[in-house]
Amino acid sequence: KWHLTGVLMIRLLTATLLLTYSLFGWSSVYPDNYQPCPGIQSGVLDGQNIKAVYSDCAIDGYNAEIYFYPAFRFDVGLNTVRVTAPPAVSLNPAPAGILKLGALNDFGLANVGVNYAGNCEEVTATETSTAGQEGATYCGWYANDGSGSRLLLKATLVNSAFSNVTFAHNVPKSVGDATPVPAMPMYLLLALSGLLALFGFSRASK
Numbered sequence: 001k002w003h004l005t006g007v008l009m010i011r012l013l014t015a016t017l018l019l020t021y022s023l024f025g026w027s028s029v030y031p032d033n034y035q036p037c038p039g040i041q042s043g044v045l046d047g048q049n050i051k052a053v054y055s056d057c058a059i060d061g062y063n064a065e066i067y068f069y070p071a072f073r074f075d076v077g078l079n080t081v082r083v084t085a086p087p088a089v090s091l092n093p094a095p096a097g098i099l100k101l102g103a104l105n106d107f108g109l110a111n112v113g114v115n116y117a118g119n120c121e122e123v124t125a126t127e128t129s130t131a132g133q134e135g136a137t138y139c140g141w142y143a144n145d146g147s148g149s150r151l152l153l154k155a156t157l158v159n160s161a162f163s164n165v166t167f168a169h170n171v172p173k174s175v176g177d178a179t180p181v182p183a184m185p186m187y188l189l190l191a192l193s194g195l196l197a198l199f200g201f202s203r204a205s206k
Contacts (some may be wrong), residue, residue: 014163015181022117027129030066030119030121030152030168031121031170033170034119034152034168034169034170035168035169035170036058036166036167036168037055037057037099037151037167037168037169038055038056038057038097038099039055039056039096039097039146039155040054040055040165040166040167041051041053041055041093041095041096042161042162043091043092043093044091044092045071045073045084045086045090045092046086046090047092049075049076049077050073050074050075050076051070051073051076051160051161051162052071052072052073052074052084052086053072053155053162053165054069054070054071054072054095055069055070055095055099056069056095056096056097056098056099057069057070057099057101057140057151057169058070058083058088058098058099058100058101058103058105059100059101059102059103059104059142059151060096060100060147061087061157062103066087067087067098067100068085068086068087069085069086069088069091069095070083070084070088070104070107070140070142070151070153070167071082071083071084071085071091071153072138072140072153072162072165074132074154074157074160074161074162076160077151079131079132080129080130080131080132081109081111081129081130081131081132081138081157081173082109082128082129082130083107083108083109083129083140083141083153084128085107085142086152090107101142101149101151101169101171102112102144102147102149102171103144104142104143104150104151105126105142105143106126106142106143106155107126107140107141107142107143108123108124108125108126108127108128108140108142109125109127109128109129109138109139109140109141109148110123110125110127110130110139111130111131111133111136111138112136112137112138112139112140113136113137114135114136114137115137115185116132116137116139118139119152119154119168120139120140120141120153120154120165121150121152123139123140123141123152124141124181132160133157134157134158134159135156135157135158136156136157137154137155137156137157137164138153138154138155138156139152139153139154140152140153140154141153147170148170149170149171149172150169150170150171151168151169151171152166152168152169153165153167154166154167166187169195182185
């Protein structure tokens with residue numbers, strides 16, 4: 001009976017770990033110093049027929065307390081994808097929060113094609129717009145050459161909308177509000193802790 005219980009516990013732990021890595025495997029694609037931007041969402045830009053995807057990550061604007069939110073936008077009418085950084089009032093719905101990344105004044109965009117499996121870290125193209133292509137992945141970037149800070153945007157255009165979206169940055173905490181994000185959500189940590197505790201209890205009772 002003890003052997004059966006131990007085997008079941010090990011299988012539960014293994015399944016939990018596999019689920020964790022399948023859900024949050026994005027981090028393996030990026031270097032360890034990159035963290036995800038929270039609050040990624042889809043919306044529209046300026047109330048027009050312009051679709052956008054953005055996050056809570058924001059960069060410094062032209063005045064104190066003015067912040068811009070890096071985003072991908074797709075103009076259905078013109079069939080163009082652009083990388084842009086509008087203020088919160090120009091996005092609907094507005095970003096749910098703000099994670100200040102400081103000054104990232106350089107930026108660009110590239111169509112990296114279909115079935116792209118990279119993380120956009122190698123992209124340095126300085127174009128800001130390109131034609132929309134069904135199934136293609138787009139890489140955008142914002143950077144501060146002086147500090148080496150970068151924000152990487154990645155999304156695939158599917159049925160005139162963005163999917164498989166990831167925004168990741170390597171901005172250190174000392175620059176803005178950027179703070180490390182745990183690689184594993186708290187509820188999964190608690191689940192693992194509970195399983196380990198149950199495992200120990202079962203063993204001690206035998």
